[in-house]
Amino acid sequence: MQKLAVLTSGGDSPGMNAAIRAAVRRAAYHGVQMFGVYHGYEGLMKGDIQEMTLGSVGDIIHRGGTILYSARSEAFKTEAGQQKAVEQLHKFGIEGLIVIGGDGSFRGAQKLTEKGFPTIGVPGTIDNDIPCTDFTIGFDTALNTIVEAIDKIRDTATSHERTYIIEVMGRDAGDLALWAGLAAGAESIIIPEESHDMNDIIERLHAGQRRGKKHSIIIVAEGVGSAASYAEAITRETGWETRVTVLGHIQRGGSPTAMDRMLASRMGAAAVDLLLEGKKDRMVGIQNNRIVDVDFNEALSQKHQLDLSVYQLARTLSI
C-alpha cells in the first residue's frame, strides 16, 4: 500500500489528535502517503480529503477535539452513501482507511470492508464502552475532568452541608461514573450495569450524616436517567437540600492526559502497521497494557463488560 487515509467519527474525544498524528507519522516512517478525511463519513462521501504531511500534524499532540472534525452521518448508513465513499477513496488512489471512533463508526468501517475496501478501527470515545479493549482514547482525560469537577463541588457541598447529585456522560455504559465515583470518594454511584435501591442510597446518606459527614456526593451515569429525578426522590425522602450538576460536554474537551496521548500514539501507529501487513476488518485494542488487534465481528458482537469488582470496592470504601 502506498496511500492510506484516516478519519474521525462520532463524538470526539481527547487524544484523537494524538492518534491522527501517530498515524500520519508512522505512515511517513514507512514511506507511505497519508490523507486526512474531514468531517467523518459525511466528508468521505463528498471527497473532503487532503494529503497530510509531517508538518500538518505538528503542535496537535496536546490538543483536545479533532483537527479532522467529526460528524454522525445518517446518509452513510445507506447503500448509496457507502458506494459513494468507496468511489471517493478509489478516486484519490487510497488503499486503506483508519477510522478513529466508537462502535457506530466501526460498523460503518465494516460496511466499507464488505465492499472490498480495507479498514482498521481505533477506539476513540470517552465512554470506554468498546468490547475487547481495556481502554478507549479519551476515557482517562474525561475521567480526570470529572474528578476535578467533583473535587470543586465537594468544597461548596461541605460549606453548605448539602447533598449533590452529579450526572456524568457515558451513554449506556457506567465506566465514567464508576471510576469517577471511586476516585472522588462518592457516597453512592448509580450505573446502568448494577441495580440500585433508593432505600439503600438513603440509608447510606443517613449513615454518613450520623458519622458527622458534612456533605454527600452521588454520581449518576446518564444511562440510568436524569440526576434531577434522583435529587427529587432524595429531597422527598429526607427533606434535605439537594443540588444537581450535569457536567455535560465539558467532559469531552480539554488537553488529553499523558495516558491518553500514550494510548493514542500506540494505537494510531499500530493501525498503520496492520494495514501495511495486509490486515483489514479489525480493531486495535489494549489488553493488559499490550496492543492487540481483534476482528470487528468479534468486538461488535460482544457487549462491553464493566469491571464490577470496582463497583464492589467503591461500595466498601464509601461506608
Ligand code: F6P
Ligand atoms: O459517545 C460520547 C458521548 O459524549 C456520550 O457520552 C453522550 O451520551 C453523547 O456522546 C452525547 O452526544 P452529542 O454530542 O451528540 O450530544
